[in-house]
Amino acid sequence: MVHSREGSVSRRTLLGGALAAGGAWAASGAIAQQAAVAGQQAELPQNSVILFQGDSITDAGRDRKATGPNDPAALGRGYPCLLAAALLADHPKAQLKVYNRGISGNKVPDLADRWEADALALKPKLVSILIGVNDIWHKLAGRYQGTVADYETGYRALLERTLRDLPGVRIVVCEPFVLRCGAVNERWFPEFHERRAVARKLAESLKLCFVPFQAMFDRATSDAPPQYWAGDGVHPTLAGHALMTKTWRRVVGI
Numbered sequence: 001m002v003h004s005r006e007g008s009v010s011r012r013t014l015l016g017g018a019l020a021a022g023g024a025w026a027a028s029g030a031i032a033q034q035a036a037v038a039g040q041q042a043e044l045p046q047n048s049v050i051l052f053q054g055d056s057i058t059d060a061g062r063d064r065k066a067t068g069p070n071d072p073a074a075l076g077r078g079y080p081c082l083l084a085a086a087l088l089a090d091h092p093k094a095q096l097k098v099y100n101r102g103i104s105g106n107k108v109p110d111l112a113d114r115w116e117a118d119a120l121a122l123k124p125k126l127v128s129i130l131i132g133v134n135d136i137w138h139k140l141a142g143r144y145q146g147t148v149a150d151y152e153t154g155y156r157a158l159l160e161r162t163l164r165d166l167p168g169v170r171i172v173v174c175e176p177f178v179l180r181c182g183a184v185n186e187r188w189f190p191e192f193h194e195r196r197a198v199a200r201k202l203a204e205s206l207k208l209c210f211v212p213f214q215a216m217f218d219r220a221t222s223d224a225p226p227q228y229w230a231g232d233g234v235h236p237t238l239a240g241h242a243l244m245t246k247t248w249r250r251v252v253g254i
Contacts, residue, residue, distance in 0.1 A: 049122055050087070050098045052080035053111065054130035054174070057235060058102025069097035076100055078236065082245040087254065099124075107135045107144065108154040115158060120165050127162065127169060128248070130213075131155070132176030132195050133234055140187055148191060152198045159206055172252055173203040177214040179226035184233030211251045213244060 049069070052058050060078025067074060070088060075081035075098065084098035101118040103110070108131055111119075119127060135151050138144035146154075162171060176196055178184045196214055203210035220229055220243060229240040236244060 045125060046093075047095045047097065048125035050084075050096055051119060051122055051124035051127045052083070052098075052100045052102060052130075053119060053127060054102040055106040055134050056102070056104035057133070058100060058130055059104045060100075060102070060241070062100050062102070064103075069099055074100060076102070077241075079241045079244040079248065082241060083248060086245065086249065091254075102130075105134060105138075106131065107138065107146065108132070108151055108158065109146070112154060112158050115161065119162065123166065124169060126172065126252075126254075127166075128172040128174060128211075128252075129159075130174035130176065132199060133178065136188060136192050136195060137183070137234070148194045148198060151195055152202070155198065156202055156206075159202060159208070163206065170209070171206075172209045172211060172248075173199055174211045174248070175199050175213045175215075177217050179217055179221065179230045179233045181226040181230070182232030182234070209252055211248050213247065216243060216247045 057078065058076075058080055060076030060080065062076030062080075063073040070084060072081060075084050080098070080100040080102070084100075087096055087098065099122055101122075103114075111129075111131055132151065132155075135144070135146055139146060159171060159173075162169060176192070176199060178188060178192060200210055200212075202208070217226075217229055217240070224239075226233065228237065229243065230236045
C-alpha cells in the first residue's frame with residue numbers, strides 16, 4: 001500500500017478524495033467517473049517503477065542522456081517532473097522510482113518501435129501514456145499518412161502487448177488534447193475529436209484508467225484564455241502542466 005504523510009491511505013479514503021476533487025473539474029462527471037475506477041486499484045507495491053511515456057508534451061525538454069530514476073534532468077520541465085516531485089515527497093516510504101521516456105515528435109508507431117527498451121525493460125508497475133497529437137499534426141503537415149483507424153489499431157496493440165508482457169501492470173491512458181489557439185485551427189477537426197474518442201474507447205474496453213485532459217482544459221478556458229494554458233495550442237505552459245498534474249493525481253488516486 002502507498003503511504004501519505006499522515007500514514008496509510010485506505011481505498012475508501014482514496015476513492016472519496018478522488019471523487020470529491022474530480023467532480024470540481026468535470027463538465028459532465030467524466031473525471032469523477034474515472035476517479036471511481038482509479039480508487040479501486042490505487043495501491044502501489046514497495047519499490048514500484050512509475051513510467052511516463054509520450055511525445056513532446058511528456059518529454060518537456062528532458063535530458064535524454066540522463067537515464068536514472070528520480071533525476072530532475074531526466075524528468076524534464078513538465079507534468080512528469082511535477083508529478084514525480086509530489087509523489088516522492090508524499091510517499092517517501094514507498095521508495096518509488098519515476099522515469100520519463102517521452103520523446104518529442106513521437107506518434108503511436110514510434111512508441112511501438114521503442115516499447116521494449118523504453119517501457120517493458122523498465123518493468124513499470126504503472127505506466128502513463130499520452131500520445132496522439134502528432135498523429136494528426138504530422139498528417140496535416142504532410143509528413144504522415146496514418147488514419148484514425150491506424151491510430152486505434154496501433155494503440156490497441158501497444159496496450160494489449162503491455163498488459164500481456166507486464167502482468168499486473170496498471171496503465172493510465174491520458175486523453176490527447178488541444179486548445180484552439182496558435183497552431184490549432186479548424187483543419188484539426190473533426191478528426192482530432194475522433195482520435196480523442198479512440199483513446200477513451202480503448203481505455204474503457206481494456207478497463208484502464210482514463211484521464212480526460214481535454215475536458216479539463218475546456219473547463220479551464222472559462223478562467224483564462226487558451227494561450228494561458230498552452231501558448232501554441234499543443235504544448236502546455238507552466239500553468240497547463242500544473243493543471244495536468246493536479247488532475248492526473250485526482251483521477252489516478254495516488
